[in-house]
Amino acid sequence: MTPDAILACAPRVLTQDQRESYFENGYLLVESVIPDDVIDGINAVTAAMVERSRAMTASDDHIDIGPGHCADHPIVRRLTAPDAMDETYWQFANGIIADIAADLLGPDVTFNHSKLNFKWSDGRDAVKWHQDIPFYPHTNYNVLAIGTYLVDVAMEDGPLGVIPGSHKGPIFEHFDERGIWTGAMRDGDIATLATDTAAYLPGPKGSITIHHSRAVHGSKPTTQANGRPLLINAYAAADAFPYTSPKSSYSHHYRDFVRGKPATWAHHDPEPCPIPPDWSGGYTSIYAYQSGEDSKPTPRDPGVRLSA
Template identity: 40%
Template sequence: MLAADDIAFYRENGYLMVEDAVSAEQLARLREITYALIEKSRAVSESDDVYDLDNGHSADAPRLTRIKLPHKQDPYYWDVLQDSRMTGVLTALLGTDTALQTSKLNTKAPGGGAAVEWHQDWAFYPHSNDDMLAFGLMLEDVEQENGPLQVIPGSHRGPVLSHHSAETGVFCGAIDPDDPLFHPEKAVTLTGKAGSMTVHHVRALHGSAPNLSDRNRLILFYECRAADAWPLVGSASYGKLASGGAQALWDHFSEHMITGDMTTEPRAEAVPMRLPLPPAPHAGSIFKTQKSGGARSAFSGREKVEA
């Protein structure tokens, strides 16, 4: 459980660092499973439903940007979310009824693993209220040269910046580095030991530079919501679910409850929002969205995001 000062800090700043978010045994098991998945990627030559491949990936030298939906690749990723210190942090910040929005394991390969351009998660999936957050569980030590998460304190209480390309008008999943409301000089860099966890509010501005170290940067992300935060039309992921009908949507929400109970009474609040429409040509991941949508890089000058 979090201390009152920790909760107050999160409310004010929109982020938090939590040490020892899982036990040593849980961390060891998560690493074992993760490295086994990376090993299996040697047999993959194109990005698919499990892997997003980075430039230079090969059977001899696996290079990934992401393992998609890890909670579906191995049930232990789900089990540890429901039964670890993470669970208590979640309910302390979002209440007793919580659900998983999505999960991802950003591997960020050594020697230049792709940056994640500055963005607000809220831009990708606005809901009826913004009681939503992301956990970033470090499976290895994360230091400055690994391309750690950076966040701008207090930005979760400010506006939702445009994540649309000024050239094409499509959703590109990143803000313009020249936006006058973007203040990178205020950024805080979140490093930590394996087993530590970052927490950031769904509206907090954040990003991460390329991995310039000689080892993978393994961070397991869980994006979570209060159970009464319901998605608005426009999110690509829910659009696919909705095509299966109301029962498929209900089943999905039921299966993704972490703690507490479902509700059919969404809580609506007056929160700023923009819909992620029209979509980028390729929107299978944030990396593809930022590249195909024409996002401009804040980490390598002002050119467009590289392939």
């Protein structure tokens, strides 16, 4: 659907001004929209996951642990696919934020994936400028991510930063010049953008950030000693079809309809998109790729194939 067609549908949660602002700027901050008891429920389940990590010495399919992790000082960098780890996360992905996704994608919405990023105060967890769509190309760019702040996030806590209007610009390469996937834009490309206009989006617990899959975004390190948790859920319009292999990190909820029904026609956007690696055999995290922890030359995905 086009933005005009989406805007012509009655909104469920957002105001018309908020929807127009999203289409104009490529991002939105909605403060304190998630009730406290919902956030407290997610935080209780998340604390249990961190407890579970104390017994771990290496990352597994769901819990990505960082350098220096130990039983006494657990450092969980990311929960991968929390929607498959506990029903609380999945109910949340299906609740008010699915209505908000429908306000911006149109009435028919599929779930893409979820992750819970912690950002630690050791300075290593800045997220470099990147766009999301080169990680998961779709036939059109009605794809977005909703970040939920599980604690108050101030300017010094590494809030999400987005370059306004960048979703209307080019889609950039996220491989470096050696052919290694870095999950980040190249310096030369960043130099073409007005990074000084970036909007940083601090907000109280229960606020959400929404960014368009083409919006250039990143986040600075935090000074928050206990780590800054950000729960991200990504969605696509039903008429946006993925054409690369699903990441191994996606859950069984991938492409589930959270609102509406399947599309009868695919919608195609003429803007071309670079192809990511084939992650059907394994995907770590944006932190691991951006920090160079995982830096083998990476062949691009040849397209969805039958498994052996």
